[in-house]
Amino acid sequence: QVQLVESGGGVAQAGGSLRLSCAVSGRTFSSVAMGWFRQAPGKEREFVATITWSGGTYYADSVKGRFTISRDNAKNTMYLQMNSLKPEDTAVYYCAARASVGFATTVGNYRYWGQGTQVTVSS
Numbered sequence: 001q002v003q004l005v006e007s008g009g010g011v012a013q014a015g016g017s018l019r020l021s022c023a024v025s026g027r028t029f030s031s032v033a034m035g036w037f038r039q040a041p042g043k044e045r046e047f048v049a050t051i052t053w054s055g056g057t058y059y060a061d062s063v064k065g066r067f068t069i070s071r072d073n074a075k076n077t078m079y080l081q082m083n084s085l086k087p088e089d090t091a092v093y094y095c096a097a098r099a100s101v102g103f104a105t106t107v108g109n110y111r112y113w114g115q116g117t118q119v120t121v122s123s
């Protein structure tokens with residue numbers, strides 16, 4: 001069984017930084033694409049960033065230039081470095097894994113999900 005566990009959420013001031021981690025167990029991490037999503041209160045879960053097994057990346061326009069997704073296949077861990085945070089970045093952040101190598105930007109294309117970690121950005 002695949003398990004994804006996020007960590008690193010918390011409270012930051014606008015303009016600050018946070019780094020999220022996602023530890024994966026239960027399958028070959030290096031062979032699948034991974035992604036980060038977020039969900040603010042009253043809103044649908046939305047795509048943030050994705051990374052292929054080989055390190056190719058793609059970002060939502062709202063975070064491009066501020067967030068960086070990366071992975072360490074040796075540690076079975078994915079990261080999201082969030083800089084220049086804005087109050088509108090406040091949400092529960094989820095990591096997700098696909099069952100294939102190509103990246104995707106929609107919720108339905110990810111099979112495995114973490115429990116989420118809260119990120120709150122104060123103005």
